[in-house]
Amino acid sequence: MNTPVPSAATTDSATLSLREALALLDDRIAGRVLISGDPGWDEARSAWNLAVDQNPAAIVVAATADDVAHTVRAAAEFGLAVAPQATGHNAGPLAANDGLAGVILLRTHEMRGVEIDAESRIARVEAGAQWGDVVAAVAPLGLTALAGTAHDVGVVGYTLGGGVSWLARSHGLAANHVVAIEVVTADGGARRVDAEHEAELFWALRGGGGDLGVVTALEFGLFEVPALSAGMLLWPIERTAEVFTAWSEWIDGIPTSVTSTARVLRLPPMPELPPFLSGRSLVVVEVAMQEDPARVDELIAPLRALAPEVDTVHPQSSAELLQLHMDPPQPVPGLGDGMLLAELTPAAIRAFVDAVGPDASSVLLSAEIRHLGGMMDPGVARAAASVHGTPQPGVTAGFDAGFLLFGVGIALPDNGEALAASLARLLSAVEPWAAGSDYLNFAEHARPAERFFGDDLERLRAVKRAVDPIGVIRSNHPIG
Template sequence: MTIPDITLTTDERAAELKRALGDRVLIAGDPGYDEARVPWNVAVDQRPFAVVRPETAEEVVQAVRAAAASGLRVAPQSTGHAAAALADTDLSDVVLVSLSGLRGATVDPTTRTARVLGGSLWNDVLEAAAPHGLTALHGSAGDVSVAGYALSGGLSFYGRAHGLAVNTVRSMQIAIADGSIVRASADENPDLFWAVRGGSGTFGVVVSLEIDLVPYANVFAGMLLWDASRAADVARAWATWTATAPESATTTLRVLNFPPLPDLPPFLSGRSVVVIDGAILETDAAASALLEPLRALAPEVDTFSRIPAAGLVAVHMDPPGPTPAVTTHCVLTELPDDAVDAFVAAARVPGLFMTELRHLGGALGRRPAHAGAVGSIDGAYLAHTVAMVPVAEAMVGADAAVRTGIAAFAPWAAENLALTFIDGGGADREAGFGVAVERLRDLKRRFDPNDMFAAAHAL
């Protein structure tokens, strides 16, 4: 591999990248650069030295080698849903490798696995898996990238029964700092395989991965919705219900404050509502019986029913397109009555779009023997707040709102965090890596001694 020349000027670095990568690279000032650097979370104004848009694994390697030769760092990014997690990273000497053109998923129904290219979205996997009666441990939105979500843990509506999505990763092809692509699995480069399952993009650019699928053609799922004036009653009932809910049930409780927008359905536009949603891996009769205490609260909307598994990504009503937002979270050790009251109070913090509790436990808290750096999450619930940032000037107020909301849960907050929910500057990444952090740092020095890869969750 070419020895990096750190003495090059900015213009010389740009010229070297252009020479090596041609029109696949965009430098600040180039037509298309401003469009290419915008992440899914459009509240984040990321300004990297350059953006490269590879469409093959070979082009990813070329980008890594060209950046290294020019003394630049590399940050892989598929969609930029969690772009705010790069807030602590100086991008002025970083080449952003946008993987949005490296998409595709193929399914092997016999082994119940999918091979997924590095920039693929969960929708790509679900579309390929559905004809075989299979699905995946995807998140609550179909347009999130498989690699970014799964390799950072991944909390799904199947989670209490099946654990974190990262544990479904069987192998990966990854472009590492020496300019090569290597396969990492339990049998090949096992140390790297362990590290990337949690360390994610800080060890290289994942160009493909193989994941296990789960055998659900359909699932009992949906939501219950009330006016937010019912938040206290609904929250107390959900807290009581989750205390004994079986591992087959994974649900969330949210208060949502919708602006009066014409694109929203009338039952949401301009309203504040409280919602319980999720999936129950039981027969229709068993799931309906389990829901009876919640349905007894007479929700005005009840969509729980048997649906195609691919439809589960629509249940949570995540935004369908790029959205400006700021978020924060904490993991809770328990949810006593006082914590339920804190949730209801937090939901009234001015400026919050959403205040959410996710039910953890079950398989999410059990670390498999084959797990990597991150394999489980120790906690009973996850609290999450979101505020919209319609204009840049609103960022300070929005950030204050989400932090105020989460501060209400301080008495019950655990010391750990969920990596996929870290989406802003100043967060303690060690709290997401836990006891794995020292070994991760040792492996980072081994596989990336010059710290070439900049990632959302830096070590």
């Protein structure tokens, strides 16, 4: 269990000592140290979700892996903890209940290096790299990464939590394709771990989140995808029940080359949106299909038979996938949360539609259900690794669940109660079909660690005790 560290100084003399220690650290690193009141403080402490208020004892903006090591050592010496953060996605659980008191927020967003070995199809990315950086580097080489759904998602945080991409049903979680990790542990030492070097830590980091050390670089596999079509099919929100029912029947038996999401959108009138989206309430199916165009037409015919108002499915490069989900292009204030569903029965669809469909009073911007299965089944992922002679997956190999739900809305000054109520109604409505676990990256509020790691939790905690016995490293979802 994480040992509490003292909060930032409570007396004038202690404040002076903290300032002196931070000034010494600032002199040692290529990056910079900030304390409250410094120019750039508010920008540096901002999470991607602007509704999250982060108030650490200090902030270090790291420029190099050496900066990370210096920061971790200085924090341990001064009785502080360190919370690594690149983009600040999913920062809510870390900041809640004054969770950053006595903590140095270690921002790695300026460490954006990306190196590609096209021959071995391996990418090496630094701690602050975003998926837009990686895709821009690999697409000209005809290679594809198991990227998130938006260009500004941080590669490291996404991957340490598992990583569900548009190719996940055929390729599994992004974490399963990590081949090496460079990490600074609580003693300030830099390690490079893989399947043969510190294998237990390598296992724990792949899907265990950010509680075990500060990852300064990842190496992971890239893929060739010879054929890809993707896009969305769109109908008025009044057809939500019909579309979700048809989609749930369509995915039954669909090949793993197809990953899809069904969602309800209530979009505000925004000039940057095209007219067919701006200010409208819609039901949408998004698809990514690794098939040639003729096979795509054959597979998608049952959905097209519903006469969508808009159909953008077309052959494309994998780089276009970053635009498919229409995630906001910049940080916004929001409230959201996710849930794994064991199954999607007709009753579950009715409950979902009642909560967010045309007759609901929901103010959620988006309520979506992603189809899982295929290589995201943990047993299938482990068996595939054995057959292909690749490293066995880490602590999160996949999900014992068929679907992943997420609801989110934009937090405005006048909609806080309505937004919270809408999210609560959605989660409560589908609770009877919840799986027995949760997905780290989609859990925007604190959960017991057992919900993420199940029977592997004690093994994971043993790794935490071995590399961080006094709890120097803090994450949004601590192992405990």
